[in-house]
Amino acid sequence: MMLDPLALTQALVAQKSINPPGDEAPIAQYLKGILEPAGFSCQVVTLGENRASLVARFGAGNKPALCLTGHMDTVPLGQAPWSRDPFGGQVEGDRLYGRGTSDMKGGLAVMVCSVVEAIKRHPQLELVLVITSDEEVGCQGAKLLWEQGHLDQKVGAILVCEPTGNLPDLGHKGSLWLEAICRGVTAHGSTPELGVNAVYLAAQKILVAKDLDLGPERHELYGRPTLNVGSFKGGLNINSVPDKASFTLDIRTLPSMSHQAVKDWVQQALGPEVELRWIIDAEAVEVDPKDPWIEECLGLLQARNQEPVPQRGGVYVTDASVLWRAYDRPPVMVLGPGDFSEAHKTDESCSVSKLYEAQEIYLEILERWARR
Numbered sequence: 001m002m003l004d005p006l007a008l009t010q011a012l013v014a015q016k017s018i019n020p021p022g023d024e025a026p027i028a029q030y031l032k033g034i035l036e037p038a039g040f041s042c043q044v045v046t047l048g049e050n051r052a053s054l055v056a057r058f059g060a061g062n063k064p065a066l067c068l069t070g071h072m073d074t075v076p077l078g079q080a081p082w083s084r085d086p087f088g089g090q091v092e093g094d095r096l097y098g099r100g101t102s103d104m105k106g107g108l109a110v111m112v113c114s115v116v117e118a119i120k121r122h123p124q125l126e127l128v129l130v131i132t133s134d135e136e137v138g139c140q141g142a143k144l145l146w147e148q149g150h151l152d153q154k155v156g157a158i159l160v161c162e163p164t165g166n167l168p169d170l171g172h173k174g175s176l177w178l179e180a181i182c183r184g185v186t187a188h189g190s191t192p193e194l195g196v197n198a199v200y201l202a203a204q205k206i207l208v209a210k211d212l213d214l215g216p217e218r219h220e221l222y223g224r225p226t227l228n229v230g231s232f233k234g235g236l237n238i239n240s241v242p243d244k245a246s247f248t249l250d251i252r253t254l255p256s257m258s259h260q261a262v263k264d265w266v267q268q269a270l271g272p273e274v275e276l277r278w279i280i281d282a283e284a285v286e287v288d289p290k291d292p293w294i295e296e297c298l299g300l301l302q303a304r305n306q307e308p309v310p311q312r313g314g315v316y317v318t319d320a321s322v323l324w325r326a327y328d329r330p331p332v333m334v335l336g337p338g339d340f341s342e343a344h345k346t347d348e349s350c351s352v353s354k355l356y357e358a359q360e361i362y363l364e365i366l367e368r369w370a371r372r
């Protein structure tokens with residue numbers, strides 16, 4: 001009997017893994033409990049208190065493996081009240097409700113159900129599943145797996161099961177998040193001439209950041225780089241001259257942009273009086289649309305949908321930012337059953353029929369991988 005993607009998604013949604021704190025370890029153990037009896041060799045990698053990632057391998061290791069990847073953590077529930085139980089896995093019509101249904105316990109469940117079925121049909125498959133913790137705050141779980149030497153095998157392609165509504169994204173942009181800190185000298189609010197106001201300095205620098213020109217380059221898959229000042233903090237109380245203010249920069253980069261070079265360039269534009277700190281550094285993933293595996297996947301999707309599949313890349317970041325580099329830059333396709341527009345929302349949901357459709361797509365991709 002085939003494992004059921006809906007039932008498994010509901011089981012994963014019921015296991016709370018809001019990051020922070022994450023608490024992914026019980027889910028890693030739970031998935032090991034499915035994959036190990038099926039024939040996978042599983043390694044649960046502990047990454048902190050009640051936190052773990054799971055690397056599951058299948059095959060003799062003679063040929064490059066297909067890597068399938070997904071993360072177990074979810075974002076918090078947010079301020080607004082939910083109208084359904086976020087951990088209840090309630091189904092209404094074609095919608096399954098709960099935190100992580102779209103991003104991305106649905107994708108994770110379909111991935112596990114599909115590989116367990118595929119290795120029965122094609123025992124010659126070579127697979128590695130990288131099931132991560134701590135993705136939502138900058139791919140930290142994947143980075144630790146790489147640093148600790150767990151991403152060491154030969155991988156021929158990466159399928160990222162993040163939410164795309166079952167349409168393919170060929171790689172994605174990078175995310176560079178920086179904090180800019182401005183310092184001044186505090187004084188009593190009645191004698192501002194005795195101090196240096198850090199909020200004024202930060203306000204000037206924010207306007208410099210707003211007008212930074214990231215260049216005219218437009219990538220055929222990823223479009224243009226973007227920059228946004230997302231938050232500002234400054235001052236302690238109304239009657240003091242503030243001696244510290246800071247703001248954050250969210251820069252979405254193209255594959256051609258080195259994050260160190262971008263940071264150096266921002267530093268130069270803002271001047272030496274601004275201290276720049278890294279928050280998130282996840283570089284872009286570049287994919288050649290003419291790669292044979294990509295062409296094969298696009299071909300099978302085109303045949304299924306009976307219409308041309310748009311060639312596009314993602315504007316978001318996934319763990320592939322780390323995995324692509326660790327595995328020596330194989331082709332990367334992001335395709336999963338969740339809806340990207342549902343990710344991180346109140347009353348998050350996913351389409352039940354898309355779970356089953358994704359399972360059919362994954363099984364076709366796995367069948368073709370087995371024939372290599």
Ligand SMILES: [Zn+2]
Binds near residue numbers: 071104162163
């Ligand atoms: Zn995600």
